[in-house]
Amino acid sequence: MIWLPVLGLLVGVAVGYVANVHIPVMYSSYLSIAILAAIDTVMGGVRASLERSFDSTVFLSGFFFNTLVAALLAYIGNQLGVDLYLAAVVAFGVRLFQNIAVIRRHVFAKSSRRKRPAPPVA
Amino acid sequence: MKRNRLIWSLTGVAAVLGFLLTVQLTSAAPAPDSGSLSSYIDLKTEVEEQAQEHVQLLQQIAKAESQVQAYKNAKGHQAAMMEALQQDAATVAKEAGLTSVTGPGITIAISFDPSLPYNASTAGLFDQDADQELGLIVNDLFANGAQAISINGQRLVTTSSIRLVAGLGGTSDLQVNTVPIESPYVITAVGDIQRMQAILTLNDVVTELALMQERCTITPHTGAEGVTVAGYQGPLPGNFAKEVHNG
Helix, strand or coil: CHHHHHHHHHHHHHHHHHHHCCCHHHHHHHHHHHHHHHHHHHHHHHHHHHHHCCCHHHHHHHHHHHHHHHHHHHHHHHHHHHHHHHHHHHHHHHHHHHHHHHHHHHHHHHHHHHHHCCCCCC | HHHHHHHHHHHHHHHHHHHHHHHHHHHCCCCCCCCCCCCCHHHHHHHHHHHHCCCCCCCHHHHHHHCCCCHHHHCCCHHHHHHHHHHHHHHHHHCCCCCCCCEEEEEEEEECCCCCCCCCCCCCHHHCCCCHHHHHHHHHHCCCCCEEEECCCEECCCCCEEEEEEECCCCEEEECCCCEEECHHHHHHHEEEEHHHHHHHHCCCHHHHHCCCCCEEEEEEECCCEEEEECHHHHHHHEEEECCCCC
16 A cells, blocks of 8 residues: 555656646746645655644645645745745745654654564563 | 555645646756846746747748748749849838838827916926927837827938937027928827827826927827828938949
8 A cells, every 4th residue: 555655656747747738937936836835745744644643634735725825925926026935945945854854763763663672571 | 544544645645746746847947057147036037038039039030931932932033033122122111111101190289389378487498308308209109009200291210310409599400310390390100099199198298298388289090091101211321332233
């Protein structure tokens, strides 16, 4: 079952190639911010699953909502002439690294528990 | 059950993420290094300008290609070649403003009117900066739909001038294309009537001229006959070029 997300990613990439969708260059920055938000949400979901607090509704709504809001923020910033997208980049970037750090610790803790020999039975 | 939800949610999100990444990577090719751009906005502006320039260049290429094709088709046929060249000459003459233009347009008549209210600070100022006033009006017209403009019959082309020339007797003469013109000044413009009238209204031209005791009358001429702007009759640049007749 664990290979399903990888398969999903490959399917998404394949669909992207086959669909051959080209967005105008002027909108590509919005998509970049949206992708950053999406990656952040995915990492948040993985972390939540490791901490056994995963909620699919929160995860899915967060994914779409964050993606859209990040792109919207970049668009509004562009219209106002203020680099508002930097706010999204910083917020998502910081959270992304925090989540990755927590995931790393969880993985290390899990692997060290497996390696540790079982206590002797009296 | 919860694990299944996690797996399927991650799968769906991974698919969407993969799609977004692919679209982004295939759409936005890395831009070449074009110097130090301070921010994303600079880059965006530059991209838009380049896109506009690209469209203009494509149009120029298409025009040049059609011209080359016309020459190729006329190859070996002197009459056809001559016709193609004459067509080119006619097009260039039209673009240079050497031919008269007729169509819907407006006329703006400006003349001194002592019956207008006298304002001590502004009355008579028009005579001192008539060139600037007329220049502003024609620039506004050109920027807002005018295709051809003349002032008192003098066609405005790319080399035209509107000058106020002081004479020895202390009087000033207004010259358009170095030809002296006198009041009443009549600006004739062929083009988009609504846009031209709109910019004149927006800039409050009639009121501003009235402050200087100059009556400004704007008359629209709709229909195919409309108004006629005469072609440029003055000297052309390139006086040193001589036509050569061989045989």
